[in-house]
Amino acid sequence: MQTAQKSTSNQPQTHSNDEALVVIDNIDFAHGFGAHQVYRGLSMRIPKGKITAVMGPSGIGKTTLLRLIGAQLRPQQGTITFAGENIHALGRSDLYELRKRMSMLFQSGALFTDMTVYDNVAFPIREHSQLPEEIIETIVKLKLEAVGLRGARHLMPAELSGGMARRAALARAIALDPELIMYDEPFAGQDPISMGVIVKLIKELNQSLGLTSIVVTHDVAEVMTIADYVYIIADKKVVGHGTPSELEASDDPLVHQFLHGEADGPVPFHYAAPSLEDELLGVDNAR
Amino acid sequence: MLDRVAALGRTTLNTIAGAGAAFFMLMRALVGKPTLRKSWPLLMQQMYSVGVLSLVIIVVSGLFIGMVLGLQGYTILVDFGAEQSLGPMVALSLLRELGPVVTALLFAGRAGSALTAEIGLMKATEQLSSLEMMGVDPLRRVISPRFWAGFYSMPILALVFSAVGIYGGYLVGVRWLGVDDGAFWSVMQSNVEWGQDIVNGIIKSLVFAFVVTWIALYKGYSCTPTSVGISRATTSTVVTASLAVLGLDFVLTALMFG
Numbered sequence: 001m002q003t004a005q006k007s008t009s010n011q012p013q014t015h016s017n018d019e020a021l022v023v024i025d026n027i028d029f030a031h032g033f034g035a036h037q038v039y040r041g042l043s044m045r046i047p048k049g050k051i052t053a054v055m056g057p058s059g060i061g062k063t064t065l066l067r068l069i070g071a072q073l074r075p076q077q078g079t080i081t082f083a084g085e086n087i088h089a090l091g092r093s094d095l096y097e098l099r100k101r102m103s104m105l106f107q108s109g110a111l112f113t114d115m116t117v118y119d120n121v122a123f124p125i126r127e128h129s130q131l132p133e134e135i136i137e138t139i140v141k142l143k144l145e146a147v148g149l150r151g152a153r154h155l156m157p158a159e160l161s162g163g164m165a166r167r168a169a170l171a172r173a174i175a176l177d178p179e180l181i182m183y184d185e186p187f188a189g190q191d192p193i194s195m196g197v198i199v200k201l202i203k204e205l206n207q208s209l210g211l212t213s214i215v216v217t218h219d220v221a222e223v224m225t226i227a228d229y230v231y232i233i234a235d236k237k238v239v240g241h242g243t244p245s246e247l248e249a250s251d252d253p254l255v256h257q258f259l260h261g262e263a264d265g266p267v268p269f270h271y272a273a274p275s276l277e278d279e280l281l282g283v284d285n286a287r
Numbered sequence: 288m289l290d291r292v293a294a295l296g297r298t299t300l301n302t303i304a305g306a307g308a309a310f311f312m313l314m315r316a317l318v319g320k321p322t323l324r325k326s327w328p329l330l331m332q333q334m335y336s337v338g339v340l341s342l343v344i345i346v347v348s349g350l351f352i353g354m355v356l357g358l359q360g361y362t363i364l365v366d367f368g369a370e371q372s373l374g375p376m377v378a379l380s381l382l383r384e385l386g387p388v389v390t391a392l393l394f395a396g397r398a399g400s401a402l403t404a405e406i407g408l409m410k411a412t413e414q415l416s417s418l419e420m421m422g423v424d425p426l427r428r429v430i431s432p433r434f435w436a437g438f439y440s441m442p443i444l445a446l447v448f449s450a451v452g453i454y455g456g457y458l459v460g461v462r463w464l465g466v467d468d469g470a471f472w473s474v475m476q477s478n479v480e481w482g483q484d485i486v487n488g489i490i491k492s493l494v495f496a497f498v499v500t501w502i503a504l505y506k507g508y509s510c511t512p513t514s515v516g517i518s519r520a521t522t523s524t525v526v527t528a529s530l531a532v533l534g535l536d537f538v539l540t541a542l543m544f545g
Binding site: 113123 | 412413420423
């Protein structure tokens, strides 16, 4: 039987001989001058051309991880490399140049509300190229066709449903043919049909465009069907990782609790508090 | 006790970091090679948004303030038989003080709050983050054109305010209360100096434009990306910018006319 690996060291996780596009090496990160520690000694390897899922309970800092990879945030310790380059050591202009090779689908879609769907998708192409408008139009139509929204190109973001907005944002995210695409909670708040469409798109785009994908989510069922490799984060570090089948077979209590959605376990049901008896009987420090 | 010291230290660090962040935000937005092909349409769009759309409130306010100045000035000056000095009184009040100051206060309330809310909302809906991830610097794409639009618009608005205010004073003083038409204009012309009065007023306006627009943009850019955070940032823009304008007005007046 295959077993999931439990993270115990500070070394980058190794799961295969695949070439890694992103390597996260032993990072520490805290918000607000150390007031809120998010990660301590977190390490990961994101293999090229694969779909890697990062899962964990809400509020654990999964979106923060994507912002660290995109160098929107800087770790207090450790390094993150993208295609062999330490992204936090790059100058501002080099960083912006590098970001053209990666893309991110935000949870809200983050479409520009004063532009049509067409202009949203055309925006990164216009910003980064001198292509004539006829060629831009062709590219935009192809990208919108890929997500099934070619007919909705004249609509404004406010006229789109949540699922459509996310697909439009996905078309914009692939407009420059990036090497890496990061999905931040792509299934959150979606109806079953929209969810199915997004699952299909992530899989298809990854295969047809040869992308490397990082999917951050806590929707276990959806992501396990498409992920090549899965990391589970809790308690400021990676607590388990492996292929979906390895994780399913894992006997690690935390991995088991997360994958099966159990209310109590290593992640307790109750937020840390004094005992109920102490509090009800009025023990002084209970407040 | 230790917790309080830690909280004080954290607040101090956050304050210093905030001041540094505001400075660097402006520097990054303004320093760099401008690309005319992209910058010009964005600047024009923002000039319309913060400048042209502020015209109504500026013109209406200017007219009423000029009319009040005309009425108040006349009732005071007529007791001394000096109503022919109404023209310079209205013009100097507007050009030196009321034009730049009231325009800056109105600008902070109308355009400044709108800038803060717009940028705060862009932050809350992750539009600024998405720009960064597309390799587009939001400071150059979003902050810079808005800053220059505010910086160029406010002095023009202040001059419009003063011009309309002088006309308001003329309507009340000459047309309604019967001050001599020729005296009103000729005494004004001989008492208002280009350098001392008009240029100093424009300099004041430029300083206010710089400060008010900077505050509005920074408050939006650094706000907590929630509805409460945006609301607080918008209020803070109006309060901080208004106090900054009034404080700076005293300093500038002391330097120019003291």
